[in-house]
Amino acid sequence: MQPHWDIFCRVVDNYGDIGVCWRLARQLAAEHSKRVRLWVDDLASLQPLCPICDPALPAQALAGVEVRHWTDTVTVDWFAEAKTADVVVEAFACELPPGYIAGMAQRPTPPVWLNLEYLSAESWVDSCHGMASPHPSLPLTKHFVFPGFSSSTAGLLREAGLPSAPLAALPATPEISLFCYATAPVASLLEAFAASPRPLRCLVPPGQPLAAVRARLGGDGPWQLSLARIEPIPFLAQDDYDALLRRCAINFVRGEDSFVRAQWAGRPFVWQIYRQDDDAHRVKLDAFLDRYCAGLAEPAAAALLTMFQAWNTGADCAAAWADFLGHHDEIAQHAAAWNAALRTQPDLATNLVKFCAARV
Ligand code: TRH
Numbered sequence: 001m002q003p004h005w006d007i008f009c010r011v012v013d014n015y016g017d018i019g020v021c022w023r024l025a026r027q028l029a030a031e032h033s034k035r036v037r038l039w040v041d042d043l044a045s046l047q048p049l050c051p052i053c054d055p056a057l058p059a060q061a062l063a064g065v066e067v068r069h070w071t072d073t074v075t076v077d078w079f080a081e082a083k084t085a086d087v088v089v090e091a092f093a094c095e096l097p098p099g100y101i102a103g104m105a106q107r108p109t110p111p112v113w114l115n116l117e118y119l120s121a122e123s124w125v126d127s128c129h130g131m132a133s134p135h136p137s138l139p140l141t142k143h144f145v146f147p148g149f150s151s152s153t154a155g156l157l158r159e160a161g162l163p164s165a166p167l168a169a170l171p172a173t174p175e176i177s178l179f180c181y182a183t184a185p186v187a188s189l190l191e192a193f194a195a196s197p198r199p200l201r202c203l204v205p206p207g208q209p210l211a212a213v214r215a216r217l218g219g220d221g222p223w224q225l226s227l228a229r230i231e232p233i234p235f236l237a238q239d240d241y242d243a244l245l246r247r248c249a250i251n252f253v254r255g256e257d258s259f260v261r262a263q264w265a266g267r268p269f270v271w272q273i274y275r276q277d278d279d280a281h282r283v284k285l286d287a288f289l290d291r292y293c294a295g296l297a298e299p300a301a302a303a304l305l306t307m308f309q310a311w312n313t314g315a316d317c318a319a320a321w322a323d324f325l326g327h328h329d330e331i332a333q334h335a336a337a338w339n340a341a342l343r344t345q346p347d348l349a350t351n352l353v354k355f356c357a358a359r360v
Pocket of ligand 1: 239
């Protein structure tokens with residue numbers, strides 16, 4: 001019998017937490033034939049990524065995954081051993097219900113308990129991946145799983161059939177997708193777009209990106225800024241968003257999951273990292289840039305670095321953007337090479353399945 005997996009996801013804000021968990025759940029079911037339940041405390045956040053999700057339902061089957069609405073009341077009758085799973089993924093330290101933990105402890109064989117951490121390119125994650133933390137009073141051990149860019153980490157989420165984007169043709173008018181936070185220097189980017197000597201289309205999803213564009217340009221769009229057309233687009237289902245990234249010449253992405261998808265798209269991208277109160281994000285950004293720029297020669301590396309830094313500090317990015325475009329071909333070749341190199345590593349779902357196989 002295939003082991004059962006429970007994935008617990010609490011939505012902190014935005015779409016990253018559920019975006020990662022939804023991908024992982026789907027992949028475990030589709031590629032590894034696991035029976036997966038995904039417990040989400042906020043189904044309304046899953047619905048835009050998976051439009052067939054009905055946020056009113058306490059339980060529903062979606063893409064081979066049993067999606068459950070995780071509410072405080074739903075957990076009270078879970079003390080029985082049979083109701084816990086063989087593998088339990090606690091996403092981003094979301095804290096399992098105490099009743100569920102008690103049920104885990106009652107099983108004849110303890111489940112594999114994984115805490116899935118946020119992605120970081122920092123080198124310390126190599127030594128922390130897989131670390132065990134015994135429960136202080138129960139016969140349970142939690143393992144910390146760190147996604148990452150090196151083979152010493154759990155790797156990155158990547159589906160088996162993921163198309164290799166650089167083979168896909170680009171539309172005649174280059175498209176740029178703009179997924180960012182409200183703090184990005186969107187106004188200066190729009191000014192740079194307005195000065196573009198060639199036609200371009202900038203595609204803007206709803207939420208913070210569109211609000212930032214509206215704040216600058218007024219009205220609801222679409223807007224024509226000389227040769228640049230700025231177009232609002234609907235929030236796309238996750239797979240359609242991935243396809244959009246492969247179709248765009250350049251992608252602005254943010255957070256964790258779209259950041260990874262931009263790398264699988266194999267196109268040049270600009271990443272806005274999720275801000276943390278203690279500025280920990282700056283170290284994470286630098287750690288990624290160190291890795292990413294390693295194979296990129298100067299002055300293209302400097303252009304990329306300057307654009308990322310401007311985009312993340314909120315500084316006027318018009319000059320940085322011009323320089324980034326000036327090195328576009330080199331940056332594009334690098335994005336394709338980076339994509340190809342990363343694809344040689346095993347993916348996160350496969351790594352988790354292997355990690356658990358020895359322990360279930
Ligand atoms: O939404 P985010 O800002 O999520 C963030 C980060 O994950 C951050 O690390 C975390 O701490 C915080 O949430 C709580 O960005 P991210 O990670 O890119 O997630 C967006 C998800 O939305 C991703 O799965 C892609 C998906 N998406 C679509 O499916 N369709 C769309 O049209 C768009 C724009 C995004």
